[in-house]
Amino acid sequence: MMRKTDDKELLNAIHLGDIHAFKTIFDRYWKPLYSLVLAITKDDELTKDILQNTFSSFWERRKTFIIEDSLLPLLNRMARNDIINQVRRNKVRLAWEEELVDELRLSMAADANLIARELSAEIDSEIVRMPVNMKHCFQMSRQDDKTIKEIATELRLSEQTVKNNISEALRRLRTHIRLIES
Structure with a gap:
């Protein structure tokens, strides 16, 4: 019960811009959030990026949050949303990369065909x-x-x-x- 009250008090302090209260929340929830995100992403660096974004977003939007007891469910939801957004960004990036690779392959194939035709013409003229x-x-x-x-x-x-x-x-x-x- 004490912890829930503490989260409410800390959130009230964070609403007022108290950086020490924010640091307390960060220290309290960083490890459980890290474990959650890492279990989903399986990537340490990506997990750290997502958590940085989650806590930055939490700080930027601090005045909009209202909690009943614990901040953990809110932070979990924010982290999960950040994972979803990261996946969406990666899908867009990956789709673009695949498109670029396909274009490069087509271009290389066209170049190879042109070179092969030119070389074949040179060989034919030498045979003549x-x-x-x-x-x-x-x-x-x-x-x-x-x-x-x-x-x-x-x-x-x-x-x-x-x-x-x-x-x-x-x-x-x-x-x-x-x-x-x-």
Whole structure:
């Protein structure tokens, strides 16, 4: 019974701006509120932020509160409301972050597609400039997925000649791509 009267007296003093009364309320209820909020948030820093906001809001609105006995139910309700508000803010922030990530992914995909198209066009133009046998060996190997033996038979070339043509084609493409990148 004594504690309930004390809360009423302390709230009356707080109404008048008594910072010492406020500190007494803070010291009395900080730990139970901390335990309550931490059990919900599971985050120490977020819990401290919420409690700071709860007690700041309590001080700012001190003249509007009326209690029957204990301040704990009021402070619990304020802390829970602060948790709800924090969740709402985080949802908005998270939705915005997800939207930004999606935009970045789309942008990166568009850039990658553009780069791939440009690179493909460069490769195609370099293939066109290759000697006929080299071009045919490379295209049959990479585009038609034929083996060295199949290419050699079809073009009536030795397998070593086909290997040499493909190796030279790849060397030219690598060189051409390096020139583009620099």
